[in-house]
Amino acid sequence: MEKKSKNEEKKNNRYLRREFSYSKFQQTIVLSDNVNKDNISAQVENGVLTIGIPKLDVEEFSKEVKIIEIK
Numbered sequence: 144m145e146k147k148s149k150n151e152e153k154k155n156n157r158y159l160r161r162e163f164s165y166s167k168f169q170q171t172i173v174l175s176d177n178v179n180k181d182n183i184s185a186q187v188e189n190g191v192l193t194i195g196i197p198k199l200d201v202e203e204f205s206k207e208v209k210i211i212e213i214k
Contacts, residue, residue: 150162174180177199184195 146164146166146168148162148164150160151158152160174196179197179199182195182197186193
């Protein structure tokens with residue numbers, strides 16, 4: 144997500160001061176194994192970030208389990 148702001152102060156149609164700022168936000172989250180990673184969605188509305196993380200059904204989750212044989 145990015146944030147940009149601009150602040151200007153004028154006097155007699157001449158700039159006394161102009162400020163610009165630019166910020167970038169990033170957050171990393173580790174997801175559990177029972178998440179459907181192909182259907183994750185995100186949207187920003189009125190400055191609010193909404194993330195949809197659907198879980199796998201119990202049947203689908205059990206199919207992805209990998210069994211490792213110990214010799």
